[in-house]
Amino acid sequence: MAGSPGSDGDRSAAKAALFRQAAEHGATYVLTERDGPVVPGGSVASDATTAVSERLAAFDLDHPRQPEAVIDALAELGRTHAVRSTGGRYFGFVTGGTDETALAASVLASAWDQNIALPVMSPLAAAVDEVCAEWLLDLLRLPATATASFCAGASVANLSAVITARDALLADVGWDTAARGLAGGPPLTAVVSAEIHVSALKALRLAGIGTDSIVAAPVDRCGRIDVERLPPINGPTLLVTQAGNVNTGHCDPVGDIVDQAAAAGEPVWVHVDGAFGLWAAASPQRRHLVAGFERADSWATDCHKWLNVPYDCGLVAVGEGSRLRATMATDAAYLGGSEGDRSLMHLGLQMSQAARAVPVWATLAALGRSGVADLVDRCCDLATRFATRLEDADATILAPVVLNQALVAFGSDDETEAVLDTVARSGRAWMGGTTWQGRRAMRISVSDAATGEADVDEAAAAVLDAWAQVGGRA
Ligand SMILES: Cc1ncc(COP(=O)(O)O)c(C=O)c1O
Numbered sequence: 001m002a003g004s005p006g007s008d009g010d011r012s013a014a015k016a017a018l019f020r021q022a023a024e025h026g027a028t029y030v031l032t033e034r035d036g037p038v039v040p041g042g043s044v045a046s047d048a049t050t051a052v053s054e055r056l057a058a059f060d061l062d063h064p065r066q067p068e069a070v071i072d073a074l075a076e077l078g079r080t081h082a083v084r085s086t087g088g089r090y091f092g093f094v095t096g097g098t099d100e101t102a103l104a105a106s107v108l109a110s111a112w113d114q115n116i117a118l119p120v121m122s123p124l125a126a127a128v129d130e131v132c133a134e135w136l137l138d139l140l141r142l143p144a145t146a147t148a149s150f151c152a153g154a155s156v157a158n159l160s161a162v163i164t165a166r167d168a169l170l171a172d173v174g175w176d177t178a179a180r181g182l183a184g185g186p187p188l189t190a191v192v193s194a195e196i197h198v199s200a201l202k203a204l205r206l207a208g209i210g211t212d213s214i215v216a217a218p219v220d221r222c223g224r225i226d227v228e229r230l231p232p233i234n235g236p237t238l239l240v241t242q243a244g245n246v247n248t249g250h251c252d253p254v255g256d257i258v259d260q261a262a263a264a265g266e267p268v269w270v271h272v273d274g275a276f277g278l279w280a281a282a283s284p285q286r287r288h289l290v291a292g293f294e295r296a297d298s299w300a301t302d303c304h305k306w307l308n309v310p311y312d313c314g315l316v317a318v319g320e321g322s323r324l325r326a327t328m329a330t331d332a333a334y335l336g337g338s339e340g341d342r343s344l345m346h347l348g349l350q351m352s353q354a355a356r357a358v359p360v361w362a363t364l365a366a367l368g369r370s371g372v373a374d375l376v377d378r379c380c381d382l383a384t385r386f387a388t389r390l391e392d393a394d395a396t397i398l399a400p401v402v403l404n405q406a407l408v409a410f411g412s413d414d415e416t417e418a419v420l421d422t423v424a425r426s427g428r429a430w431m432g433g434t435t436w437q438g439r440r441a442m443r444i445s446v447s448d449a450a451t452g453e454a455d456v457d458e459a460a461a462a463v464l465d466a467w468a469q470v471g472g473r474a
Pocket residue numbers: 093094152153154155156197199200242244245246273274275276302314
């Protein structure tokens with residue numbers, strides 16, 4: 001009977017109330033995400049983890065709690081310990097922030113809880129997925145005939161592309177990996193940027209292409225493949241390039257590499273790891289950086305980085321979609337046919353998966369082409385502003401800023417380390433460190449739509465104050 005304790009109506013009302021409670025907490029978080037230290041607990045991640053673990057110890061499997069109490073406890077943990085990576089002054093890794101439309105849409109998508117392995121499981125999500133994949137190919141200026149498929153992130157996109165390339169290259173020389181596996185097959189070489197991202201290296205390893213079969217292509221001072229020194233191509237070759245070096249943001253000359261590879265007269269597949277750098281294509285001002293990239297064979301990128309869609313969401317695109325399908329498609333009687341549709345389970349590694357396209361579609365629908373271009377340009381301009389502030393105070397900019405990344409050193413390696421640590425402890429901003437061509441450096445990545453000029457000026461001031469504090473020149 002409706003309204004009686006434990007009835008369906010009661011349960012639905014309780015579920016809705018809990019959902020509103022969580023949404024209310026989420027809204028409060030969004031309103032206060034700029035408050036407090038950027039990384040609670042300063043620079044020592046293990047201290048923060050211990051503090052959270054201590055609070056979690058109040059819960060155990062033998063004493064279930066009321067859902068409302070669980071959600072309140074989680075909200076409190078987020079309030080005190082979530083890294084403010086969406087508040088405008090987090091410049092670590094290439095993390096991206098959270099676009100408000102994407103956030104709201106992901107809340108809705110969570111409520112729907114659609115599984116998009118097959119269109120029949122969610123015709124709604126399948127339609128959004130198809131439109132959204134087309135929009136992304138358009139924005140990234142990739143061939144409209146390519147097949148794009150959502151996945152967990154650029155690491156998975158790299159892996160998907162690399163195993164597709166492996167199967168395609170071996171098929172081109174008469175070897176069917178599906179039937180024969182890899183043992184005893186023709187040799188396959190990977191020519192990769194000496195600055196290849198670790199996720200692409202991992203993809204090669206997982207694809208059975210070991211380091212003995214990998215040749216590094218020399219790079220210039222900015223980390224771009226030097227096409228004049230591209231290693232010779234002999235036999236089936238997978239060329240792994242990148243749009244957006246993880247340290248400098250510079251992009252390989254992929255158009256020239258494609259031309260040179262074609263001239264070798266061997267079966268060659270050119271892959272682009274464009275986790276964030278491929279987004280330069282969305283900006284009329286910056287797309288010259290990725291000119292010719294559309295002539296590659298496959299591309300990996302992320303929506304959770306520069307597009308500011310909540311984690312996790314990546315995209316793999318393959319020029320000849322039938323190649324991706326040949327590697328990924330699988331079937332069983334209970335699943336129905338695998339031909340002729342965009343079933344994501346036949347275009348990627350996962351079977352069950354979230355409708356990742358929903359928040360992406362919402363963001364793109366709200367920002368439009370000009371909004372995405374503006375997001376890219378704003379981040380690039382802010383990275384330049386940041387570098388200029390530091391260079392004006394005598395810090396060393398290790399590579400010209402062309403995209404959203406700035407790479408900076410402060411005197412000696414020890415000094416740079418001390419600046420990084422002092423800034424993190426100040427809570428005023430957060431950046432990570434790296435080693436670039438033998439020198440310790442601060443990596444500054446501007447990829448959060450919430451970042452504005454005032455944030456950059458405050459963060460630059462925090463860095464210069466830290467440099468002065470550790471005895472440097474600022
Ligand atoms: C160039 C590049 N490729 C791949 C990745 C891996 O992306 P994800 O963390 O989304 O798997 C990153 C991450 O920073 C990256 O910068």
